[in-house]
Amino acid sequence: xxxxxxxxxxxxxxxxxxxxxxxNALVGWILVVALTLLGFVLLSxxxxxxxxxxxxxxxxxxxxxxxxxxxxxxxxxxxxLEQRLPDTQERWQRLEGRLISAFEQLGAGDxxxxxxxxxxxxxRLARVSQAASEALSQLAQQIQDSSIExxxxxDSVNQIATELASGSSEQAASVVEITAAMEExxxxxxxxxxxxxxxxxxxxxxxxxxxAGAEAVxxxxxxxxxxxxxxxxxxxxxxxxxxxxxxIYRVLDxxxxxxxxxxxxxxxxxxxxxxxxxxGRRFSVVAEEVRHLAHRSQESVExxxxxxxxxxxxxxxxxVATEEGSKEASRVLERSRAASSxxxxxxxxxxxxxxxxxxxxxxxxxxxxxxxxVVMTLREVSLVVQRMTGGLKNLSTTSxxxxxxxxxxxxxAQSFHLDSPRSLKHLVEDWAQKLQKxxxxxxxxSALDELVQGAPFIEMGYFxxxxxxxxxxxxxxxxxxxxxxxxxxLNLREIDMTRRPWxxxxxxxxxxxxxxxxxxxxxxxxxxxxxxxxxxxxxxxAGVLGVDINVNGWTRI
Amino acid sequence: MLKSAEAANPAPPTGLxxxxxxxxxxGEYVCALPLRSVRRVLRALPVHPLxxxxxxxxxxxEFAGEPLPILDxxxxxxxxxxxxxxxxxxxxxxAGPQDGREMIGLAADAALEVAEVPLASVVxxxxxxxxxxxxxxxxxxxxxxxxxxxxxx
Numbered sequence: 001x002x003x004x005x006x007x008x009x010x011x012x013x014x015x016x017x018x019x020x021x022x023x024n025a026l027v028g029w030i031l032v033v034a035l036t037l038l039g040f041v042l043l044s045x046x047x048x049x050x051x052x053x054x055x056x057x058x059x060x061x062x063x064x065x066x067x068x069x070x071x072x073x074x075x076x077x078x079x080x081l082e083q084r085l086p087d088t089q090e091r092w093q094r095l096e097g098r099l100i101s102a103f104e105q106l107g108a109g110d111x112x113x114x115x116x117x118x119x120x121x122x123x124r125l126a127r128v129s130q131a132a133s134e135a136l137s138q139l140a141q142q143i144q145d146s147s148i149e150x151x152x153x154x155d156s157v158n159q160i161a162t163e164l165a166s167g168s169s170e171q172a173a174s175v176v177e178i179t180a181a182m183e184e185x186x187x188x189x190x191x192x193x194x195x196x197x198x199x200x201x202x203x204x205x206x207x208x209x210x211x212a213g214a215e216a217v218x219x220x221x222x223x224x225x226x227x228x229x230x231x232x233x234x235x236x237x238x239x240x241x242x243x244x245x246x247x248i249y250r251v252l253d254x255x256x257x258x259x260x261x262x263x264x265x266x267x268x269x270x271x272x273x274x275x276x277x278x279x280g281r282r283f284s285v286v287a288e289e290v291r292h293l294a295h296r297s298q299e300s301v302e303x304x305x306x307x308x309x310x311x312x313x314x315x316x317x318x319x320v321a322t323e324e325g326s327k328e329a330s331r332v333l334e335r336s337r338a339a340s341s342x343x344x345x346x347x348x349x350x351x352x353x354x355x356x357x358x359x360x361x362x363x364x365x366x367x368x369x370x371x372x373x374v375v376m377t378l379r380e381v382s383l384v385v386q387r388m389t390g391g392l393k394n395l396s397t398t399s400x401x402x403x404x405x406x407x408x409x410x411x412x413a414q415s416f417h418l419d420s421p422r423s424l425k426h427l428v429e430d431w432a433q434k435l436q437k438x439x440x441x442x443x444x445x446s447a448l449d450e451l452v453q454g455a456p457f458i459e460m461g462y463f464x465x466x467x468x469x470x471x472x473x474x475x476x477x478x479x480x481x482x483x484x485x486x487x488x489x490l491n492l493r494e495i496d497m498t499r500r501p502w503x504x505x506x507x508x509x510x511x512x513x514x515x516x517x518x519x520x521x522x523x524x525x526x527x528x529x530x531x532x533x534x535x536x537x538x539x540x541x542a543g544v545l546g547v548d549i550n551v552n553g554w555t556r557i
Numbered sequence: 558m559l560k561s562a563e564a565a566n567p568a569p570p571t572g573l574x575x576x577x578x579x580x581x582x583x584g585e586y587v588c589a590l591p592l593r594s595v596r597r598v599l600r601a602l603p604v605h606p607l608x609x610x611x612x613x614x615x616x617x618x619e620f621a622g623e624p625l626p627i628l629d630x631x632x633x634x635x636x637x638x639x640x641x642x643x644x645x646x647x648x649x650x651x652a653g654p655q656d657g658r659e660m661i662g663l664a665a666d667a668a669l670e671v672a673e674v675p676l677a678s679v680v681x682x683x684x685x686x687x688x689x690x691x692x693x694x695x696x697x698x699x700x701x702x703x704x705x706x707x708x709x710x
Contacts, residue, residue, distance in 0.1 A: 260600075260644040263668070267579065267598045270671040274577050274592050284671075291670065 029070050036063025095121060102129060108511055110417040111137045112426060137418050144413035144422055151406030158399035165392035172385040179378040186371035189364045196361035203354035210347030217340040224336055228329040235322035238315050245312045252301050252308065259297035266291030407517060407551060411528060414514055424530040424549060425512040427455075432532045432545045435463065445472035448545075452476050457553035459520055459527055463534065465543040466507075468498035492521065497544075502531040506544045517551055526551040578674045580698060581648060581665040584636030587698045588665075589674045589691070594650045594703040596660060598668045601645035602627065615664055620649060627662040633706070634687060634699055642666035652706045661706075674700055 040063065043056030102117035111133050118129035266287045273284030417425040431451050438444040444463060452461040452474040463472040470493045497503050505513040512532035520527040527548040536542040578589035579598070602618035604627045610616065615627045627647060631638065648663040672693050679700050682689030688700040 257644075264598050264600060264644075264646065267668050267671060271579070271592060271595050271598065274671070288671070 026075070029067065029075065032070065033063070033067050036060065036067065039063065095125075099125075099129075102133075106133065106136070108417075108509070109140075109415045110425075110511065111140070112417050112419050115419070137416070137420075140413050140416035140418055141420055141422065144410060144416075144418075147406050147409035147413050149406075151403050151410060154399045154403035154406050158396055158403060161392050161396040161399055165389055165396060168385050168389040168392055172382060172389055175378055175382045175385055179375055179382060182371050182375045182378060186368050186375060189368040189371055193361050193364035193368060196357045196364060200354045200357035200361060203350045203357055207347055207350040207354060210343050210350055214340060214343045214347060217336055217343055221333060221336045221340060224329055224333045228326060228333060231322050231326045231329055235319060235326060238319045238322060241315045242312065242319065245308055245315060248308055249305070249312075252305050256298060256301040256305075259294045259301060262294035262297065263291055266294055410554075411514055411516065414530070417512060424514070424547075425532065428530045428532045428545060428547055429512055431461075431547075432534045435545060436534055436536075441471050445474060448472045449474035452547070453478065455547075457550055459523060459525075459548040459550045459553075461545070461547040462492065463543055463545050464497040464503060466498075466541065468496040468503070469493075470495070470497060471543065502529045502546060503544050506531045506533050507541065510541060520548060520550070523550075576673045576676055578672055578693075578698075578700065579648070580669040580672050580693065581630065581646070581663070582639070582642070582667040582669060583634055583665050584631035584639045586631070586634055586636035587669065587693075587696055588630060588634055589672070589693065589698040589700045590648060590650060590663070591701070591703060592671060594652070595648060596651060597649040599647045599649060601664065602647045602662060604664070618647065618662055620660075620662065625649065625660065625662045627664050630663040630665045633663075634701070639666060650703055652703045654704050658704070674698065676700070 036059070040056055040060040043059055044053065047053035047056055098117050098120055102114045102121075105111075105114035105117055115130055115133050118126050118133065120126070121129060269287030269290065270284050273280035273282075273287050276283065414424050417423060417429070419426060421427065431448075434451070435444055435447055438447050448461050448463060452458050453476060456476065456478050458476050460473065460475045462470050462474070465471050473492055498507075502513060502515045505515075510533045512530065515529040515531075517526045517528045519525070527550050529546050529548050531544050531546040534542050534545050577592040579592050579595050581588050581590060599620075602620065602625070604616040604618050606616035607614060613628050613632045615629050617624045618627050619625065630636075630648070644667060646665050646668045648665055648668065650661060650663060651658040652661045653659050674691050674693055676688075676691070679689040679691040682700070686702060686706045688702045688705075690697050691700050692698075
């Protein structure tokens with residue numbers, strides 16, 4: 001209403017000549033008649049000079065006919081037009097006022113009221129205006145949607161960038177660890193290569209020693225075989241000597257027996273000599289000598305037997321020794337052959353070990369070179385990852401800015417009042433119209449609470465009267481945090497809201513308004529306030545209805 | 558039989574020295590047999606045991622075509638058994654008194670030598686078959702009286 005009066009006061013008055021079309025048409029008719037007469041005079045003068053006179057009469061007739069036609073046809077029209085001109089002018093002034101009001105609403109972003117203003121325009125102008133308004137509404141709606149998507153995408157990008165930055169940081173740390181491990185692996189590979197080289201040398205030496213050892217063992221085997229043959233010969237000879245000694249025993253037994261017989265014979269001779277008396281004394285002496293000889297023979301036999309026993313014992317010991325020596329030589333031979341086989345196996349194993357060690361040395365050298373390349377590559381990767389980490393951090397910062405930009409665009413888009421449930425101004429004004437029907441603060445607060453609890457993206461809603469007092473205050477239980485919600489209502493009611501920017505803006509223009517994002521007093525999260533004026537039953541400004549929109553909640557919605 | 562043997566074997570000459578003895582090994586003892594009673598020294602004759610005979614009588618042997626009783630000298634003198642003899646002998650001797658002597662065989666472990674035994678130095682003894690002990694050389698021998706053996710038997 002205030003806008004229409006403003007527009008009417010600023011409208012310029014019509015010129016005088018434009019309001020007197022009929023007079024002007026009469027002047028034009030007089031001028032036409034005058035010009036016709038002047039043309040007739042001039043043509044008559046020319047006819048007096050000898051020229052034909054019929055063109056002057058024709059010109060006069062046409063002028064008279066035109067003057068008559070003008071008087072009969074044009075003048076009444078202009079007369080009627082002059083009579084209708086005030087109504088038309090008033091109508092055009094009303095249309096102009098509506099059009100200006102519509103454009104003012106449009107300029108304020110209130111496309112709903114702009115559409116209302118354009119409904120009474122002429123059809124074509126109304127269609128064009130509404131088409132433009134709808135196009136602008138759709139554009140604002142698309143901007144809102146796009147800004148939400150941009151904010152959401154920026155948030156997702158931010159999260160992804162943060163995760164990627166964290167992951168790349170961990171990756172950089174892992175690359176550093178892998179680099180250290182690869183360097184350690186390279187050092188280990190170098191040591192392995194050196195050890196393998198030494199092992200190859202040792203294996204070659206062992207192989208050479210194995211060759212010498214194999215030759216020595218082969219010679220030892222031959223020597224042991226020769227010793228075994230000789231021991232066998234000695235054993236055979238000892239057996240032969242044993243057999244001969246047995247024969248000697250038999251001879252000794254025979255001699256001993258003969259000596260015993262001689263002994264007995266000598267005793268009998270002595271008996272006979274004694275029996276012979278004096279004659280037998282010489283014979284007894286002989287018998288005694290014979291007995292002595294027999295005794296000496298027995299002693300000799302015993303001596304020989306003793307020697308022969310020793311000899312036989314020695315032979316037996318020799319046989320036993322040769323048998324043991326033969327067995328030992330056989331064992332030595334067997335062991336020597338086993339040792340020869342083992343040395344042969346060891347030599348082959350040493351050869352294999354040498355070759356394998358050489359291969360290991362070569363492989364580890366190649367591994368070392370590959371490890372160095374991997375280390376260099378990992379260092380490059382580390383640099384790339386570090387740069388990528390920096391880039392991701394920049395991306396995160398950029399996405400933050402993009403998110404902020406999306407929010408800004410969203411707020412800018414929300415500055416349009418669209419006939420859409422996504423238009424916060426439309427929503428809040430709709431609420432305001434509903435709440436204006438409430439009688440009393442309790443009913444108002446109850447109705448407001450019902451509306452607030454049904455909108456999860458709204459952190460709180462409140463109505464502030466013209467004195468700045470918060471008449472109604474409703475906190476969304478679904479979005480209220482656990483921190484400061486208990487103490488917040490008391491603080492809010494004690495604050496003079498007339499100094500708040502949103503209150504001042506709304507009370508000044510009497511139109512819905514948005515605030516830039518700010519930190520909520522209730523939960524500490526980012527919110528922005530959408531405020532709209534509320535009128536009393538007499539249509540006068542009664543206060544401001546404000547709702548705090550949680551940015552994250554609204555973006556999710 | 559003894560009488561026939563006595564006929565075949567004349568009585569010992571009286572000129573024999575009373576101290577000449579044949580030393581024999583009987584078990585662990587060395588016994589001295591009076592040489593005038595000894596007839597022959599033989600390698601141990603094969604003995605045929607007699608059933609029911611005493612322990613001292615080993616059995617009968619053949620000597621000069623006649624049966625000859627063989628007595629175990631070691632058991633006769635009560636000697637502990639010694640080592641197994643290498644050349645056991647049989648001593649053919651006269652036993653019993655001069656008027657009724659018999660020829661017997663004494664199985665001994667070995668016949669050692671002929672030695673003079675001083676009878677005056679014989680001590681101990683039971684006054685019968687074993688006269689006593691007497692030193693001979695560096696050993697002590699048991700002096701036996703074969704005539705007394707005949708009387709005891």
